[in-house]
Structures are given as C-alpha cells and as structure tokens.
Amino acid sequence: MSEPTREMHRAARIDDAVNRWRARRARGKGYLPTVLPYAGYGAPTWARILGRVVLAKEPRPGSRTDRLYRRREESVRGWRSFTSVPVGDVPVVAEIEGVEHVLHPDRGGVIDEVIPIDLPPGRHDVLLRPHGSDSVSTAPLLIVDPAVEFGVVSDVDDTVMVTWLPRPLLAGWNTFVLDEHARVSTPGMAVLYERVRTEHPSSPFIYLSTGPWNVAPTLRRFLTRNLFPSGPLLLTDWGPTHDRFFRSGRVHKEQNLQRLAAEFPGMKWLLFGDDGQHDEEIYSTFIAQHPGSVVAVAIRQLYFTEAVLAGGRSKAQVRSEAVGVPWVYGPDGMSLYKQLRDLGIISARHDEDKRV
Helix, strand or coil, X not given: CCCCCCCCCHHHHHHHHHHHHHHHHHHHCCCEEEXXXXXXXXXXXXXEXXXXXXXXXXXXXXXXXXXXXXCHHHHCCCCHHHXXXXXXXXXXXXXXXXXXXXXCCCCCCEEEEEEECCCCCXXXXXXXXXXXXXXXXXXXXXXXXXXXXXXXXXXXXXCCEECCCCHHHHHHHHHHCCCHHHCEECCCHHHHHHHHHHHCCCCXXXXXXXXXXXXXXXXXXXXXXXXXXXXXXXXXCCCCCCCCCCCCHHHHHHHHHHHHHHHCCCCEEEEEEECCCCHHHXXXXXXXXXXXXXXXXXXXXXXXXXXXXXXXXXXCCCCCHHHCCCEEEECCHHHHHHHHHHCCCXXXXXXXXXXX
16 A cells, blocks of 8 residues: 655645746746756766756846846846746756756756766766756766765855854854855865865865855855865755755755765865864764765864854764764864874875975
C-alpha cells in the first residue's frame, strides 16, 4: 500500500494562493517568465542544473534599467529579487551542446534537477529558456574530473562575508541591500581560498549557505568582486516549505553535504564554516557518518561583537580528531592559512613566493 500524501502546510497553501494572485496581475501587466541562471556542477555523465523562474518585465527601451542591464534576468536585482513573482508552472528547456532537456521548477520557481549528459571535465555553458519563449539565459556548469579527489565546501555568512548583524535581521538585510558593495569580505579569506585554488585548480568550490535563492545574484557578484574562486552556490527556499512554516537552514546544509558525499564518493572535502551557527555540529555529524570524506575543518571564529550579534558562539564540543580529521580555528584567513600550512594541507611555497 502506498503511503498517504502529506497535506501541505497551511502557510504554504496561503503562500501559493498569494503567488497565484500576484502572477495573474503580473501577467496582465505584461510580465513574462524569465529564468535566473545559477551555476551548476556535475560529472562527465550527469549534471545538476540550478536556476529560478520568475515573472519580469522587459526593460523599456532607453530607460535606466535598459541602459544598465538590457536583459530581463539581469534587471531582477537587489530588492527586486524578493518582490519578483516566482512561477512553478512553466517548464524550462535546458540546452547543452545542442541537446535539450525539459526541466520543471518547484512551487517556488526553483530549478534543481539532475540530467544525463556526456561532457568532458571543465567549464561549460547551459542555455536556459522558458518553454515557448526565445528569452535565453546562460548558466555556467562545472564538470568535475572523476580523478579529482580534493574539494572545498564553504559557508558564506560570517565565514567569507562579515555581516555585523543579528541573525534575526540577516534575512531583512539580504532583502533590502541593493548590491554587493555594502558587504565586507572577511579579512584574508579570499587570499586563503585563492591559494587553495592555485594548488588544486581542477577542484570544485561549493558555497553552501542558509541564505535564500533570492540573494544568489548578489552573493555571486560579491564573491566575484572580492576575488573568491568561482563555484556553485547551494542556497535554500524562501518562506514556507511543504511541511513547515519556515525553512530549516541546518537541515538544508546537512542534506546537501550528504548529497555531495554520494555524488562524489572519492572526494575529500576541506570544510569552512564559523562558530556563530551550527557549522561545528553539522560538520562533526558529517565526519562521523563519512570519516573518509573530510581532509580538515577550518572554523572562522567570530569577534566578540559578531558573536553577540549572532546570538553567541556554538556550544558544540564534538571533535573528530579520533578519526584523523584535524580542526583549525582562527578569526581571519591568515591565521587559518598558517595552521593549514603547518598541517601540510596547503603548501608553504606561498610564503616563499611572497618573500620573492
């Protein structure tokens, strides 16, 4: 006997009804389905395609939006990414090397599907367009070589980006900050990541955050502007989910770590996080379940003021040295670099290059 279908949470039903009403009004005003492309990843035989479908209006010729962005998907920036209407009833055509696949967004308009492919390792482009439309968006796709055995998973807020805000206000900050220029990079972290990239040029960098997909374009511009290595963002849904009033950031991180371990069984991950949320507990649990999948854990320690705003430091006491996984702690990228260098995870040749 099949399991009974779970009833959708009341908040989700209300959210869907509001979005259907907003979609009717937006379509009546000439707004069209538009794909916001996100970076995906995969292996030579499969690819995880990511994106989001919203309703957006074609920039008016000669307007400021037209001069700055010109394309519908580029005009959905800052607060517009939160006020735009998601649509889940429009199939999306993904074209890779001339082969087309039909994808279906979820109720929040998010595209997250795995498709079969036949591509060599390296960087590729995926063309995404709403079915029946000629509006094409381009999403980068990283195909990881099966021979690569080292990768990086990094948190974002308070790990690579200093927020200086209480956790309850973080979502509001992400909503109303118009661009990445108002955000501050954690000192030394971009340099540390680039040194890791230099030693492992073919390794994937995955940015795993509890932030909503709405802020993906802003976070991408922030990472690019501050010279962090490029890589897919794994974010979460905004608002009510199918079975609860609000999303669980912790569950989101746990599920994606488990997924990465299954997708890349031979990969050893260097995990970056901070001590202001649950990263230590999440990483400890992951190591206990996959002791051979982690090479080290680097935890960025929040300054006193940051810790107070974040609601205190993590109380996690579990460590995984017993299974051979070292943990390092530091307030910035330089202190973490020195410890990872001493462990032999990063080469000391960077210090020699600096002296030269």
